[in-house]
Amino acid sequence: MTTTTSKSPRLGRLTPYLLGLPAIVWLAVFFVVPLVLMLAKALQECNPATGVCTMSWNFASLSDAWSSSSTIIFRSLGYALAATVIDLVLSFPIAYWIAFYAGRRKNFFLMMLLVPFFVSFVIRTVIWKFLLSSDGLIIHTLQNLHLVSSDYQILGTTFAVVAGLAYNFLPFTALPLYVSLERLNPALLEASHDLYAGRITTFRKIVLPLCAPGIFAAFLLTFIPAFGDYVNQQVLGGFTNTMVGTVIQNLFLVSNDFPGGSALSAIVMGISLIGILAYGRLLGSKSIGDFV
Amino acid sequence: MTNFPEHIDPSVLRGLLSPRITRRAALQAGAIAGAASLILPASAEAAVGDSAWWASKNKTGVLNFANWPYYIDTYNGKHPTLDNLKTTQGITTTYSEVIEDxxxxxxxxxxxxxSGDPTGYDIIVMTDNSVGLRYLLxxxxxxxxxxxxxxKFKANASAAAKKVYTDSGKRIVPWQSGMTTLAYNKSKVTTNKTSLKMAFDTSRSNVAKLRNRVGMLSDPIELGNLALLAIGKNPATSTPTDWQAAATKLREQRDSGLVKQYYGNDIINELKQGNLWVGQVYSGDVFQARIGGNKNLVLMNATEGVLLWTDNMCIPKGAEHPRDAMIAIDYFYDPAVAAVLAYYVNYMTPVPGAKAKMLAPTKGWQATTMANLLKDIEVKASVIASAPEVFPTSTYKLKSYYAFKTQGEIDTWNEKFAGIPTGS
Known part of the structure; x- marks a missing residue:
């Protein structure tokens, strides 16, 4: 930790916290308060006709939500994990190439990576639906080439859902990886080569450990929204691959079951928090002072 | 042939829109407080809507109208019926397509x-089978x-529409009606053409023919009521035991491999594209698809019955321009206006005289508007006037949806049916 000598030691200790105050207030107002309200709602009984909820400390709603949706939760975890791994495998070489070989055109290639994502998330997904539909460009072409049967379909399958997730969350993986690789000192790679390390050894012993925080951040930034996503499943999937986000949406908007939806949201949030805590524990900073 | 069904099954409207439990009955039954909030009108608001209250409301020339998408005549980005409302009544309408469900x-x-604040709308359109309208009432x-x-309503509305008005405590009047049933591609499906068995028969032969070719609506109200018809029950008089049987039937249907997916309003596109051969649909969508070139799509007149729903105009409390809303509601019961509306939206009109006006428009605004709309939709009025989807014949066995009486019933219904489209 570094402090300026011109300030008093006490002010110096407070500085990082004062600087972090806007973020703390932001988090409190827009994250902690809604989170507490959601948890409270999960324990209440509500009349959807009047919107009146009374606190009944109904902790059973959490166990009910788990027992009725555990299969779907595990399925969602599986899909999110698959999409994240696909994104990591696809993004790493892209980010590596841009970071080390794109030269003066880094910004151009980064922009090219992001251009498709200037279009709305839902519209992108719906376009994929058109592309993958039975009479869409891809399947129609494959059928005309007699490479697939006449009743072959992709929409409604697990493949379509995972592919949609992987596509839509790619920038969430690629950008943290790029930032992490960008900060890597190329001299370390040269030193590794000078010490007769091969490409694989250099990657394994130098690049991977130094990029670990970036990889983990990319993992979380992709995995958590993919886990709770409902758009891809609803547009590209079917009833055999329902994800937990769809169930939550239906509980809130179709059944008007606010406590049930809140309980399931709380479970999803809890699972996501485990990942974030693991990140903080393994790779995060120990105190706010580390940043000063 | 009639317009808005005069020949309707009496069970369709019997008490569907009237509060099923009166204040007295509820008190006699010792209804619990939670149920009371669902059932009892608030006595403190009794003055709103009485003759003295209405006498104090003046026309402002402004109307905020909330409706469903694609549910009004449109030509060159404008709505001719609303333009005519401005011309004839001096009311300028802000029309919002904000109701998705x-x-x-x-x-x-x-x-x-x-909180007693304005909702921002003077007229809203809500469906009779929905819990939303039930909560509002x-x-x-x-x-x-x-x-x-x-x-105009009294002079021109069908008997069924007048009954809706009366049974609701004079709080709603129909906008348009429609049927929910199956539609099928006649070039692909050749059996069970008049029975819901087409989509529900899980025999090996039927599954072999229609595997992954059946689509159902994801809305639990639509799903459950059609399944009740499929198992031979009248939804209006069904019991929770029947609901369980219907849910079991739906799971059998889903797990047999017949069902490809559960859809929202986009199911009609899947039928049009040929991805589905059989689907649960709204009648107007099928008609529009057919006149749009999908000649093989047929709306099934099922022997088990066809579900009838009605979207209704109502004025929410706190409306800032109630007098204008009243004028507009009555205006839509002018046969010439109703004819233009039905000609464009292709749902069932509550104005029987609209059919004659559709075939022989009044000179002036109506004739000009219909001529303009003809350029747009390219379908002659005679085609629409003879379409069973718009003017169903008496051969259609119209059935009403189950009308929920308590919140507990709504919860039970959702427990039975809401999980089916998500695979649980």
Missing amino acids: NPTFYQQIRPALQ NNNYLIPLDDSQLS
């Missing part, structure tokens, strides 16, 4: 209704209409 819209306007969130301002 009933429960969501109800939850959007509920806080304003509860039971919580006394709708302004009783001014009976003295409904001269």
Whole structure:
């Protein structure tokens, strides 16, 4: 930790916290308060006709939500994990190439990576639906080439859902990886080569450990929204691959079951928090002072 | 042949829109407080909507109208019937297509209704089979209409539409109606053409023919009521035991491999594209698809019955321009206006005289508008006037949806049916 000598030691200790105050207030107002309200709602009984909820400390709603949706939760975890791994495998070489070989055109290639994502998330997904539909460009072409049967379909399958997730969350993986690789000192790679390390050894012993925080951040930034996503499943999937986000949406908007939806949201949030805590524990900073 | 069904099955309208439990009956039954909030009108609001209250309301020339998408005549980005409302009545309408589904819209306007604030709308359109309209009626969130301002309605509305008005405590009048049943591709499906068995028969031979070619609506109300018809029950008089049997039937249907997916309003596109051969549909969508070139799509007149729903105009409490809303509601019961509307939206009109006006438009605004719309939709009025989807014949066995009486029933229904489209 570094402090300026011109300030008093006490002010110096407070500085990082004062600087972090806007973020703390932001988090409190827009994250902690809604989170507490959601948890409270999960324990209440509500009349959807009047919107009146009374606190009944109904902790059973959490166990009910788990027992009725555990299969779907595990399925969602599986899909999110698959999409994240696909994104990591696809993004790493892209980010590596841009970071080390794109030269003066880094910004151009980064922009090219992001251009498709200037279009709305839902519209992108719906376009994929058109592309993958039975009479869409891809399947129609494959059928005309007699490479697939006449009743072959992709929409409604697990493949379509995972592919949609992987596509839509790619920038969430690629950008943290790029930032992490960008900060890597190329001299370390040269030193590794000078010490007769091969490409694989250099990657394994130098690049991977130094990029670990970036990889983990990319993992979380992709995995958590993919886990709770409902758009891809609803547009590209079917009833055999329902994800937990769809169930939550239906509980809130179709059944008007606010406590049930809140309980399931709380479970999803809890699972996501485990990942974030693991990140903080393994790779995060120990105190706010580390940043000063 | 009639327009809005005069020949309707009496069970369709019997008490469907009237509060099923009166204040006295509820008190006699010792209804619990939670149920009471669902059922009892608030006595403190009794003055709203009576003749003295209406007498104090003046026309402002402004109307805010909330409706479903694609549910009004449109030509060159304008709505001719609303333009004519301005010309003839001096009322300028802000028309918003903000209602995507009933429960969501109800939850959007509920806080304003509860606090007595304006919702921002003077007319809203809600479906009779929905819990949203039931909540609005039971919580006394709708302004009783001014009976003295409904001269066109009284002169031109069908008997069924008048019954809807009366049974609702004079708080709603129909906008348009429609049927929910199956549609099928006649070039692909050749058996069970008049039976819901087409989509529900899980025999090996039927599954072999229609595997992954059947689509159902994801809305639990639509799903459950059609399944009740499929198992031979009248939804209007069904019991929770019947609901369980219907849910079991739906799971059998789903797990047999017949069902490809559960859809929203986009199911009609899947049928048009040929991805589905059989689908649960709204009648107007099928008609529009057919006149749009999908000649093989057929709306099934099922022997088990066809579900009838009605979307209704109502004035939410707190409406800032109630007098203008009343004038507009009555205006839509002018046969010439109703003819233009039905000609464009292709749903069932509550104005029987609209058919004659569709075939022989009145010179002036109506004739000019229909000529303009003809350029747009390219379908002659005679085609629409003879379409069973718009003017169903008496051969259609129209059945009503189950009308929920308590919140407990709604919860039970959702427990049985809401999980089916998500695979649980």
